[in-house]
Amino acid sequence: MDEPLVAKLLFSSLALDPQILRAIEETGYTEPTPIQAQAIPHVIAGRDLMAMAQTGTGKTAAFTLPMLQRLLPHASTSASPARHPIRALVLAPTRELAIQVHESVVTYSKHVPLRTTVVYGGTDIKAQKPALMNGVEILVATPGRLLDHVESRNLQLNQVQILILDEADRMLDMGFMPDLKRILALLPKQRQTLLFSATFSDDIKKLAQDFLVDPVTVETARRNAAGENIKQSVCMVEHQDKYHALVELIRSRGVKQVLIFTRTKLSAAHVAKQLERSGIPADAIHGDKTQQERIKALDAFKSGAVMALVATDVAARGLDIDQLPLVINYELPTHAEDYVHRIGRTGRAGASGEAVSLVDGAEERRLVEIEKLLNRTFPREAVAVPTGYQKPVKAAPMRSHHKSAPAEDWFSKPYEPSASPKSVEEQPDAPVSTLGKPQPQVAALFRIRN
Numbered sequence: 001m002d003e004p005l006v007a008k009l010l011f012s013s014l015a016l017d018p019q020i021l022r023a024i025e026e027t028g029y030t031e032p033t034p035i036q037a038q039a040i041p042h043v044i045a046g047r048d049l050m051a052m053a054q055t056g057t058g059k060t061a062a063f064t065l066p067m068l069q070r071l072l073p074h075a076s077t078s079a080s081p082a083r084h085p086i087r088a089l090v091l092a093p094t095r096e097l098a099i100q101v102h103e104s105v106v107t108y109s110k111h112v113p114l115r116t117t118v119v120y121g122g123t124d125i126k127a128q129k130p131a132l133m134n135g136v137e138i139l140v141a142t143p144g145r146l147l148d149h150v151e152s153r154n155l156q157l158n159q160v161q162i163l164i165l166d167e168a169d170r171m172l173d174m175g176f177m178p179d180l181k182r183i184l185a186l187l188p189k190q191r192q193t194l195l196f197s198a199t200f201s202d203d204i205k206k207l208a209q210d211f212l213v214d215p216v217t218v219e220t221a222r223r224n225a226a227g228e229n230i231k232q233s234v235c236m237v238e239h240q241d242k243y244h245a246l247v248e249l250i251r252s253r254g255v256k257q258v259l260i261f262t263r264t265k266l267s268a269a270h271v272a273k274q275l276e277r278s279g280i281p282a283d284a285i286h287g288d289k290t291q292q293e294r295i296k297a298l299d300a301f302k303s304g305a306v307m308a309l310v311a312t313d314v315a316a317r318g319l320d321i322d323q324l325p326l327v328i329n330y331e332l333p334t335h336a337e338d339y340v341h342r343i344g345r346t347g348r349a350g351a352s353g354e355a356v357s358l359v360d361g362a363e364e365r366r367l368v369e370i371e372k373l374l375n376r377t378f379p380r381e382a383v384a385v386p387t388g389y390q391k392p393v394k395a396a397p398m399r400s401h402h403k404s405a406p407a408e409d410w411f412s413k414p415y416e417p418s419a420s421p422k423s424v425e426e427q428p429d430a431p432v433s434t435l436g437k438p439q440p441q442v443a444a445l446f447r448i449r450n
Ligand code: AMP
Pocket: 029, 030, 031, 032, 033, 036, 054, 055, 056, 057, 058, 059, 060, 061, 320, 321, 322, 348, 349
């Protein structure tokens, strides 16, 4: 986070019900984060809110806690579905984020009789129906699947009092605007709307103008500023030495968990496979994996069974891993803003973290874009290739099907199954051939060239 925690402010001073405070206490949080301290009183007071908060700032609790507080008068232990209409709707761009938000709602609401469920695409819609039919006060949803349920008449939105748009910027990036408009048209005009976004682009401002009423604006992170509690560095490395450098880097840091980013699905899969072969328990999450596979990989990573998780930008969106010490950019992202999202996986909620980027000559242009965005220059550290290290003579040819690999269909569908927005995961544009070749071990790989 960019700011220090608000001095000595306690959750108990935030007008939250004792049962909600009890749940917070059980999570071990001692004080509200800045976004929580700023947002919670306004939301409890019923105001619309436009909050600029990056992931990792505690934004989920910033909207969930006051949402629960406002819904408390409707809390009911009645078994009748009619007593449990949907009163709060949380929209999230990706399934993983939706699942995580729902988990937070479950955690914070465990001592109050409010029901919650989550719906997202890619899984059997019928399996989601019973929970909706039983009645829930809080529904977390991805926009496309929500509309599927609306069409199937599995739910009604005419009693929604609170609408929360989480990661609104990403929802727009992913082409969800038409779906959002359809959903908003189904909601009562009289409601409270909270919009959370990592950036306040003109499109986001327009969205707020159209759908929020006299919102309070809270900002807890500078635009596109990467967390200052994250130590960031850049290592220049030849393309064919990258895998080698990665292994050394992981070993030299001695961390138990590392999240590695690649630009393409193919290289995510390759890197994970190679790490496994190098004796580093690893798995990959990317657009070609099923949801079950992703959840399994994530759970294994969170539990520590898998040490290295290799992810593409789309698949990693919304990932929340407590105390993640290290993020490595194996390949820089195409869009500079994704760099901020990537490194924001570490250094969450005030903890410190490290982000290292392995950059080859072909990526320097991307690095410069990132530096422009962050308004800072990274010293280029050099990775020394050890003497005796044999560079591969030639790269293996790219397999032709790379170009025509199916587009990411997991997170990027605004409204399944009819629409098909732009794919965010790229196809490979650089050979990853050296990954398959076992390389000799190097002792001191990271030396700074002056
Ligand atoms: P979020 O920005 O909502 O993704 O939250 C990032 C992380 O911060 C999550 O792991 C939360 O559990 C954690 N968190 C949220 N609020 C607090 C708090 N007040 N104190 C410490 N950790 C928190």
